[in-house]
Amino acid sequence: MEDDLKSLHEAVLVADEDAALKETRRLLEAGADPRTILETGLAAAMFELGQRWNRGEAFLPEVVAAADVFRLCGELVEPALAARGEKQARHLMVIGTVKGDLHDLGKNIVAALLRTAGFEVRDLGKDVPAERFVEAVRELRPKILGLSALLTTTMLEQKTVIEALAGAGLRPAVKVIVGGAPVTAQWAREIGADAYAANAPQAIEVALGLVGGAASGGGGGGVGG
Amino acid sequence: MAEMEGLRVLSESEIAEIHEAALAVLAECGVFVDSPRALEHLAAKGATVDSATGRVRIPPALVEGALGGCPSWFTLYDRDGGEAFRVGGREVHFATGSCAIRYQEGREVRPSLAEDLVRLAVVTDALPQVEVQSTAVVAGEAPKTLADTYRLYLVLKHSPKPVITGAFSEKGLFDMRALLDAATGGRTGEAPCAIFDVCPSPPLKWTAISAANVMDAAAARLPVEFVSMPMPGAASPVTLAGSVVVHTAETLSGIVLAQTVRRGAPVVWGGAPVGFDMRYGTTPLSAVEATLIAVATAQMGKHYGLPTHTYAALSDAKVLDAQAGAETALSGALAALARINLIAGVGALDFVGTQSSEKLVLDAEVCGMIQRALRGVEVSPETLARDLITELGPGGDYLSQKHTRGHFRSETCVPGLVIDRLDRKGWEGKGGLDASARAKERVAAILADHRPRALEPERAGKLDAAMRRVMADAGCGSLPFVGEG
Numbered sequence: 001m002e003d004d005l006k007s008l009h010e011a012v013l014v015a016d017e018d019a020a021l022k023e024t025r026r027l028l029e030a031g032a033d034p035r036t037i038l039e040t041g042l043a044a045a046m047f048e049l050g051q052r053w054n055r056g057e058a059f060l061p062e063v064v065a066a067a068d069v070f071r072l073c074g075e076l077v078e079p080a081l082a083a084r085g086e087k088q089a090r091h092l093m094v095i096g097t098v099k100g101d102l103h104d105l106g107k108n109i110v111a112a113l114l115r116t117a118g119f120e121v122r123d124l125g126k127d128v129p130a131e132r133f134v135e136a137v138r139e140l141r142p143k144i145l146g147l148s149a150l151l152t153t154t155m156l157e158q159k160t161v162i163e164a165l166a167g168a169g170l171r172p173a174v175k176v177i178v179g180g181a182p183v184t185a186q187w188a189r190e191i192g193a194d195a196y197a198a199n200a201p202q203a204i205e206v207a208l209g210l211v212g213g214a215a216s217g218g219g220g221g222g223v224g225g
Numbered sequence: 226m227a228e229m230e231g232l233r234v235l236s237e238s239e240i241a242e243i244h245e246a247a248l249a250v251l252a253e254c255g256v257f258v259d260s261p262r263a264l265e266h267l268a269a270k271g272a273t274v275d276s277a278t279g280r281v282r283i284p285p286a287l288v289e290g291a292l293g294g295c296p297s298w299f300t301l302y303d304r305d306g307g308e309a310f311r312v313g314g315r316e317v318h319f320a321t322g323s324c325a326i327r328y329q330e331g332r333e334v335r336p337s338l339a340e341d342l343v344r345l346a347v348v349t350d351a352l353p354q355v356e357v358q359s360t361a362v363v364a365g366e367a368p369k370t371l372a373d374t375y376r377l378y379l380v381l382k383h384s385p386k387p388v389i390t391g392a393f394s395e396k397g398l399f400d401m402r403a404l405l406d407a408a409t410g411g412r413t414g415e416a417p418c419a420i421f422d423v424c425p426s427p428p429l430k431w432t433a434i435s436a437a438n439v440m441d442a443a444a445a446r447l448p449v450e451f452v453s454m455p456m457p458g459a460a461s462p463v464t465l466a467g468s469v470v471v472h473t474a475e476t477l478s479g480i481v482l483a484q485t486v487r488r489g490a491p492v493v494w495g496g497a498p499v500g501f502d503m504r505y506g507t508t509p510l511s512a513v514e515a516t517l518i519a520v521a522t523a524q525m526g527k528h529y530g531l532p533t534h535t536y537a538a539l540s541d542a543k544v545l546d547a548q549a550g551a552e553t554a555l556s557g558a559l560a561a562l563a564r565i566n567l568i569a570g571v572g573a574l575d576f577v578g579t580q581s582s583e584k585l586v587l588d589a590e591v592c593g594m595i596q597r598a599l600r601g602v603e604v605s606p607e608t609l610a611r612d613l614i615t616e617l618g619p620g621g622d623y624l625s626q627k628h629t630r631g632h633f634r635s636e637t638c639v640p641g642l643v644i645d646r647l648d649r650k651g652w653e654g655k656g657g658l659d660a661s662a663r664a665k666e667r668v669a670a671i672l673a674d675h676r677p678r679a680l681e682p683e684r685a686g687k688l689d690a691a692m693r694r695v696m697a698d699a700g701c702g703s704l705p706f707v708g709e710g
Contacts, residue, residue, distance in 0.1 A: 059503035061458065100433065102259065102426040105459050109506045127259070152324075153393045153434050156369050181578070182326055184336055186365070200506050 004030070005041045008073075012045035015065035017072065024073045034080035042077070043090075043118055046070050050116030054201075060109060067112035074120075091211045094136045095146035096124035098161060101154035106180065110146065110203045117204045130157070130164040137170050143211050146203065147193075149180040158183070159191040175210045179203055231315070232562035234517060235469075235524045243466065243525060247473035248285045255282035256429045256478045263436035263482060270485040281478070288477050291484035297530040299448060299491040301357075302416040304385040304408050304680065309418075310356065312448070312493065313532040315564045317599060319557075319592040321349055322539055322573030323359035323389050323422065325580040331665065332544055334579060337362035339705040341580075342379045345572065348582045348668060350384035350677040354592035355571055359389040361580045364705075371699045373397040374404060377419070378692045379706060381408045382685070384677045389450070389569055391422040395437040400695045402445055407687035408680065413447065420448045420493060420567075425475040427453065427460035436482065443483040443490035450493035450534050450567075451479040455518055456508060459501040465514055469521045472496055476526075493567065494526030495534035499576075508576060509541045511552035519556075520563040532566050538588060538595075539570030539577060545584050545661035549574060553584075554591050561595045583664040586671070590640045597638035608632070643667050 004027050011020035027037050049066050052058035095111055097104045104126035111121045122140060124132060137145060145165075149155040158178050165171045175194040178187070188196035195210060197203035235243070257279050258264055264281065268274035273282040298313025310318060327334050328341035342362050349358040360376035367375040373393040380388055381404060392398040398421070405413040413419075423438045425431050431439075442449045453475040455461040455468035462468055476494055483490050498519050500512025509515065519535040526533040538557030542549040553571070560568045570577065571592060572585035613628050614621070623629050643663045645652055658666070680688065689708040696704065 053504075056504050060506055061503060100259075102257070102430045102432055105456070106506070151393075151432070152363065152369070152372065153432070182363075184326065186336055 004032075005036070008037070008041035009045045009048075012042055012066055012069050012073065013049055015062060015069050017069050020069045020073050021076065024076045028076065028080055034077045034084065035086065038074065038077050038081070042070055042073050046116045047118065050113065053113075053116070060112075063116060064108065064112045067115040070115055090118055090120040091144070092120045092122065092140060092142040093144040093146060093207060094122045094124060094133070094140060094142040095148070096128040096133060097126035097148045097150075098154055098157035099127055099129045100157055101149050101151055101180075102126055103150035103180075104148070106150065106200070107146070107148040109200045110148070110179070110197075113200050113204050114207060117208060119207065130161045133161045134164050134168045134170060137165060137174050138168065142174060144175045144177060144207055146177045146179070146207075149178070149183060151180075152182045155180065155182050155187065158187075158193070162191055162193060177203065177206055177210070231527075231564040232520055232559060233524060234520050239466075240524060240528050243469055243473055243521075244528070246470045247477060248288060250429075250470060250474040251283040251288060251478060252285060253282070254429070255280050256425075256431060256475065257281075258431045258436050260431065260433040260436040263431070263433075263440060266440065266485065267482065270481075272481070283478060283481055287481055287485075291481040292477075292529050294484040294488040294490075295480060295492050295529070295531055296489060298532055299417070301387045301420070301448075302409075302412075302418045303387055304381055304418050305678070306409065306412060306416055307385075309387045312420075312491075312566050314566070316566055317561045317564060317596070318356045318567055319354060319538060319571050319588075320357035320389050320567055320569040321345065321355060321359045321361045321585065322536070322570040322577045322580060323361055323391065324577055325362045325573060327575070327579040328362055329544075329574060329579050329581040330583065331661070334543075336365045337580070339364035339366055339375070339379055342376060343383050343706065344582055344668075344672060345580055345585065346380045346383035347675055347677055348585055348671050349572075350386055351671045351675040352586065352589040354589040354596065355585070356386065357389055357567065357569075358384055358386045359569065360391070361572065366704055368699055368701050370394065371397075371400070371695050371701065374400040374692070374695050375704060377401050377404050378688065381405070381688060382680060382706065385680075388419040389422060389567070390419050391424075392434075392438050394434055395441070398438050398441050398445075398447075400691075402447065403691045403695070404688060405447075407691040408684055410684055414445065417446070417448050417491070420450050422450045422452045422495070423479065424452045424454060424497075425479060427456055427475065428471050429475055429478075431478070431482075439479055439482045440486045443486040443492075446487065446490060448491040448493060449479070449483055450495040451476045452495045452497050452534075452536075453479075453522075454497045454499060455522075456499050456501045457514060457518070458503065459508075465518055465521065468498070468518050469525065472498070472518070472522045473525050476522075492531065493534045494523070494529065494531040495567070496522045497536040497577075498522065507541075510536055510539055510570070510573075510577060511541045511556055513555070516556040516559050519560055519565065523560075523563050523565045527564070533564075534567040534569065535560050535565050536570045536577065537565070537568050538592065539573035540584075541574070541576050543575050543579075545574075545581065545587065545664060549584060550587065550591075550660070553588055554595075557588075557591055558595050558598070561599055582668045583661060586641075586667045587643050587660055587664045590644050593638050593640065603636075608636075641667065
């Protein structure tokens, strides 16, 4: 079992999708504790990769690929957790690029790095209208909503989303982080966002700060802890 | 004098391969256009449009036809109607970077304000090596909805130099055109003093605003500069050739959109190639691969017979240090050797996010040296000076010669005081300042003494009125530098 967890850990580290999925299935079939698979096998590998990236030893194509493998394996583990009446104990963050903006690269990097930091991330994609953000907040009840905009022309839309959340009575329910090349701390204040992140590493730092320093919500509670 | 060969990184057959690949991408994969109006227009002009998905596939014949309509050069004018220069051919001209949101003095960085853009306009005006100004920073005081128009207002008001700019919304382009008409006395169409940058979203996408800007600018005969931004390994293939294919396909699709609206509309084959740092996810414009892509894409543009542009002569450094100088000079020199007609970026730091007047005055010296290098070595009986050499013989003194007095100005690039050429004692006597400290002094001197040619009062009044109309539309009461009615 120990060895299998180690192989899974390795497979996630090198983003070997086939091997990681195979190991996850094998562990589940052998009756391993799904929480152990998730934490010792999958999340620990992502954490290690995040550390390597911080030290300049891992590169983004590797991190992004591993985050994808991590997500796929997590989906395999989810039903086993649910069968035991448990859910992922990680904080949920919903993220997306606002309407009119077709850039999602920066947002994708933030999503991948959030996963290395232990967040559960729901990525709504790019060109996302305000109503979809509101809907996602209403249904998924994330701790944090991340709004990305790369263009001077589309950053206005961040304000629209925050206003729409307020209109739906959901503004107090979620912390909003805004980011993107033209976005500034002053703009974040002006539009009533909770936080601003200048780059991907800062987005992780800010997100961790908003949930009290750890991405795992403690105990086996509901989504987002 | 030998015409200095342009720097080339692609052979003729490689250019043909890239052209073919780009045509295949446009025909088979196409581009995404987020604008019903542009989709309808392109469908009517012969593109295969799937309006449900926004995908536009462009047949090669449509591309070739559009290319056939593009002028190979156009004349850029200054604000007051004087001819500035031709954009095209082998000429190289430098412009300030045009999309910063911060202004920097020394190590102090702040969100940019109107007064900063005015400073940049005045400093640029004083630098003959920088022939084009740009709406270099946003002015934080302006509401977002008129930020594009206000930038243009400020630079038109404070320097007659031609402008590289861009609109932030569909309406913005019309407001900006109104400002240009006011400032030039209605000569925007026949004597353009502004070039509009329009950026596709990499890879292979056009936003509703960008598509509309291309169509509206072309219709109004405002020169459009396509600024495709390949990003190897992130928004285009990690291979440089693949990135050039994406750039070519994006730019060709823009040209099709412009030329089918108005055949003969002036366009510039531009670009802002960046690197993509696989450690930090940052997009260094000074990555040497980005400069290679710029040279390669310019070769494609020249192959099509078009005026060319790139971002270069800038730096990703955060302060005016050795990295800033090295990156600016290396990318600027390579781009100029490739005979890219407009090289935009001087004054920029930190991934074009920051503009600095201090960097601008130092960069101007680099531009001057590059221009001198491009002029090469003139060989004629007069410059060979065979008779003079024989006459003076061994041990001759050339300093006192008329030949020296007659030619030293044209043969030599004499840099300003920002470039140190004193002996050590002299340098120490002047305080032992480094380049950034000397640049700071130079900026202070320019701002104290330089008075750009003022806009003629009647046109200034019209420009103010045009700006106030845009402000009234947006419910904006007052802005710095906008005169009362």
